Amino acid sequence: MAQRVKALGGKPQYFTMDAPLYAGHLFGPANGKDGCHLPIADVAKDVANKVRQIRTVFPGVPFGDVEPLTFRPGDPWFANDAWLSDLSQWFDAYQAAVGERLAFIRLDMWWSTPWQQHMPALTALLARKGIPLQVIYDADGQDKTDATWIARAVDHFKAFESGPWPKPASAVIQYWTPNPTHVLPESDPLTGTGLVDRYVQWQQTRR
Numbered sequence: 001m002a003q004r005v006k007a008l009g010g011k012p013q014y015f016t017m018d019a020p021l022y023a024g025h026l027f028g029p030a031n032g033k034d035g036c037h038l039p040i041a042d043v044a045k046d047v048a049n050k051v052r053q054i055r056t057v058f059p060g061v062p063f064g065d066v067e068p069l070t071f072r073p074g075d076p077w078f079a080n081d082a083w084l085s086d087l088s089q090w091f092d093a094y095q096a097a098v099g100e101r102l103a104f105i106r107l108d109m110w111w112s113t114p115w116q117q118h119m120p121a122l123t124a125l126l127a128r129k130g131i132p133l134q135v136i137y138d139a140d141g142q143d144k145t146d147a148t149w150i151a152r153a154v155d156h157f158k159a160f161e162s163g164p165w166p167k168p169a170s171a172v173i174q175y176w177t178p179n180p181t182h183v184l185p186e187s188d189p190l191t192g193t194g195l196v197d198r199y200v201q202w203q204q205t206r207r
């Protein structure tokens with residue numbers, strides 16, 4: 001796949017992994033399906049092998065990681081802060097296997113769970129590890145109209161960036177839901193690019 005991208009003239013500035021920690025180490029019967037439940041070190045070794053393969057085609061391109069943070073009540077991952085320990089181990093294991101830190105960690109937030117109480121500990125961990133934070137601003141996935149989806153996404157970026165923890169290094173407008181139904185035009189506040197404008201305008205009013 002990397003060779004095809006290069007043949008077509010692609011010049012990636014970074015690569016983003018899709019939840020290797022969650023999918024490789026955590027995902028399992030509690031989610032309704034059997035999962036790998038690999039040790040974190042084994043996940044890191046597998047990822048490192050793929051990083052080396054891609055870098056034979058695109059040398060030096062940095063890799064970041066997207067991980068879901070569900071914070072569902074009763075989830076054993078959040079008992080006794082196991083999630084924080086696992087993330088710390090994952091960051092260290094990745095660095096040991098690949099030879100460098102993750103370029104960033106991007107949060108795929110489950111906004112309906114009590115995420116706020118966990119952000120101070122998470123941002124403190126990222127500061128210690130020297131890993132920049134990114135956040136995906138979207139809705140909850142249950143919104144049935146463009147207007148409600150956009151309104152909820154706006155509420156989420158305002159809530160996150162008004163909190164007492166450090167602000168993300170990058171904001172990501174991303175979604176894989178039926179709404180919003182259009183990306184363009186940018187002048188329409190109920191489109192994907194309209195949401196980008198809403199975020200930028202809100203940032204400008206805070207300066």
